[in-house]
Amino acid sequence: MTDSTTHSTIDFLLTFADDEHLMGQQHTEWIGITPFLEEDLAFSSIGQDELGHAVMLYELVLELQGIEATDTAIDELAYRRTDEEYRSSAFVEYSTEDWAQALVRHWIYDTVEEQRWNMVAESSLQPLREVSVRAGREEVYHRRHANALLDSLLTSDAARQKLLDALEVLTPLVPSLLAPAPSEQAALNDGVVGGSSAALDSLLVEAIQDRFGVEVSFATIDQPPQARLTRSEHFAPLIGRMREVLDYDPEASW
Amino acid sequence: MTRSWNTMEDFEAFLNDGGIVEVDDAMPEDYRKAVFTFIEMHANSELMGGLTERDWIPKTPGLRHKMSVLAKTQDEIGHGHLLYMVAADMGIKTRTEMLEDLFAGKSRFHNVFHYKAETWGDQVAIAFLVDAAALASQQAVFKNCSYGPYRRILKRIISEEGFHMRLGEDRMMRIANGTDLQRELFQGALDRWFWPSLQLFGPDSKPGDLLLRWHIKSERNEVLRDRWVQKFVPLLQSYGFSVPCPDLTQDEDGRWDVGPIDWEPLKATLAQGGPDSKRRIEQAARNWERTQWVRTAMDELAVPA
Numbered sequence: 308m309t310d311s312t313t314h315s316t317i318d319f320l321l322t323f324a325d326d327e328h329l330m331g332q333q334h335t336e337w338i339g340i341t342p343f344l345e346e347d348l349a350f351s352s353i354g355q356d357e358l359g360h361a362v363m364l365y366e367l368v369l370e371l372q373g374i375e376a377t378d379t380a381i382d383e384l385a386y387r388r389t390d391e392e393y394r395s396s397a398f399v400e401y402s403t404e405d406w407a408q409a410l411v412r413h414w415i416y417d418t419v420e421e422q423r424w425n426m427v428a429e430s431s432l433q434p435l436r437e438v439s440v441r442a443g444r445e446e447v448y449h450r451r452h453a454n455a456l457l458d459s460l461l462t463s464d465a466a467r468q469k470l471l472d473a474l475e476v477l478t479p480l481v482p483s484l485l486a487p488a489p490s491e492q493a494a495l496n497d498g499v500v501g502g503s504s505a506a507l508d509s510l511l512v513e514a515i516q517d518r519f520g521v522e523v524s525f526a527t528i529d530q531p532p533q534a535r536l537t538r539s540e541h542f543a544p545l546i547g548r549m550r551e552v553l554d555y556d557p558e559a560s561w
Numbered sequence: 562m563t564r565s566w567n568t569m570e571d572f573e574a575f576l577n578d579g580g581i582v583e584v585d586d587a588m589p590e591d592y593r594k595a596v597f598t599f600i601e602m603h604a605n606s607e608l609m610g611g612l613t614e615r616d617w618i619p620k621t622p623g624l625r626h627k628m629s630v631l632a633k634t635q636d637e638i639g640h641g642h643l644l645y646m647v648a649a650d651m652g653i654k655t656r657t658e659m660l661e662d663l664f665a666g667k668s669r670f671h672n673v674f675h676y677k678a679e680t681w682g683d684q685v686a687i688a689f690l691v692d693a694a695a696l697a698s699q700q701a702v703f704k705n706c707s708y709g710p711y712r713r714i715l716k717r718i719i720s721e722e723g724f725h726m727r728l729g730e731d732r733m734m735r736i737a738n739g740t741d742l743q744r745e746l747f748q749g750a751l752d753r754w755f756w757p758s759l760q761l762f763g764p765d766s767k768p769g770d771l772l773l774r775w776h777i778k779s780e781r782n783e784v785l786r787d788r789w790v791q792k793f794v795p796l797l798q799s800y801g802f803s804v805p806c807p808d809l810t811q812d813e814d815g816r817w818d819v820g821p822i823d824w825e826p827l828k829a830t831l832a833q834g835g836p837d838s839k840r841r842i843e844q845a846a847r848n849w850e851r852t853q854w855v856r857t858a859m860d861e862l863a864v865p866a
Contacts, residue, residue, distance in 0.1 A: 335631050336618070338615050338638065339611045339612045340848040342852035342853075342855035342856055344642040344645070347635075351631055354631060355628050355631055358627060358628050359628060362624055381624055381625065382624055385624045386624075406851070407854075459858070460859075462862060463858035463862065466857075552621070552681040555681070556739075559742065561622040561626060561739075
């Protein structure tokens with residue numbers, strides 16, 4: 308790989324990894340307070356899977372950087388970059404205490420995530436293909452879980468309204484999730500990814516129509532020109548929580 | 562096959578012969594209530610333990626570390642889930658009734674979960690000290706437990722708790738070998754959690770303790786407590802931490818004595834008056850209330866109009 312190819316590939320991988328990391332983080336915050344114990348266990352499992360995907364993607368980044376993927380090196384990448392160096396979407400940075408929002412976000416995120424893994428299934432980067440197979444296998448269960456719950460809840464008028472309200476709150480954040488990595492075009496040219504994130508827009512609009520019976524449009528929602536280069540207002544409190552113990556003693560190994 | 566006993570003497574003779582009671586047996590009502598209350602408290606404790614830990618999960622220092630901590634808390638809540646099912650099968654309260662009683666402050670859970678985890682050091686101290694105490698109690702129940710469904714669930718719980726204790730020990734050792742700040746943090750946690758952990762075993766067993774008589778517990782509280790003291794006092798000292806017992810002594814045989822135990826803090830937790838009881842129960846009740854719409858929708862689905 309040339310230096311510029313490595314750079315664009317790393318940027319592409321970080322965009323995916325940061326979403327996985329923060330989505331996993333958000334799921335972990337629900338343990339113990341979901342509507343029933345089975346959901347505590349399910350959200351916790353899914354959260355662990357997403358964090359695991361983030362770890363695998365960060366490992367690939369470190370490999371490309373020629374750094375051994377120790378816990379410390381992974382944590383440097385996961386926790387210690389400047390705000391501008393993160394590539395996460397506002398969609399996963401947003402923290403919520405509303406379980407309807409958590410469930411609808413879980414469904415939307417995993418609908419998109421499944422496609423993102425499909426798009427790298429034939430990647431020119433062989434280790435990414437391998438990660439894709441493993442993560443894709445887990446995603447089947449994530450999607451099945453979200454759909455099973457929605458199948459039940461959408462039959463109740465009161466619950467359906469809660470879920471539609473949640474969808475309305477989340478819709479303005481969705482374009483941030485669909486926003487491409489700054490290096491997406493280069494990653495496409497290099498065969499690292501096989502499809503453009505622009506294709507996800509119509510796919511998700513259609514999936515939402517099928518799932519919730521409502522029409523949404525993301526095209527009209529204002530977005531910063533390079534959405535992945537800026538952090539939303541939700542990022543600082545979230546990363547602050549995540550770094551609290553690490554910041555207590557930056558020299559420490561826990 | 563439903564078995565029955567004509568008298569309590571017959572039933573106790575059955576238990577003394579190593580008999581195992583199953584859920585469909587016509588067991589004496591006093592036995593049913595005693596076993597149910599014990600399992601309900603165990604289930605509540607697993608759940609409240611998970612809630613105590615959850616406050617710190619988002620702050621876990623490290624990504625892989627967070628996955629381990631999350632898996633542990635998931636296990637605790639999973640234990641609660643299994644235990645509530647075993648308790649509900651006894652026909653005294655449904656799972657929902659047990660949870661609602663817990664969130665209304667009407668039922669009990671272990672004293673330790675009436676305290677707040679103030680720092681990350683507390684999180685590690687819980688995994689190291691409290692989990693070891695809980696494991697010792699559970700092992701003593703498992704050894705000779707006369708209620709079959711509980712005994713079978715305990716087998717699984719104990720194997721997972723052993724893993725949690727090792728995780729706690731590993732984290733404690735990293736801190737022990739770490740920086741001054743880390744050691745100071747853990748010493749503060751130890752000062753807060755040593756006595757509540759020790760009190761988890763409860764005061765000395767009374768002579769007529771029915772749980773011992775009916776082979777639910779197999780060892781007296783004071784025996785288990787002393788075993789924990791003999792293990793943890795030297796262990797903590799060997800890692801360079803000081804044990805917060807002003808009257809600590811060691812006899813010529815090397816046995817440690819922590820001195821008189823003040824049981825007032827334990828009594829306060831039994832009356833829901835522990836340092837963090839109110840906040841903890843209110844928080845759990847609020848979460849339960851907030852998500853009521855989901856359970857209502859599921860109930861509507863289960864009972865067609």
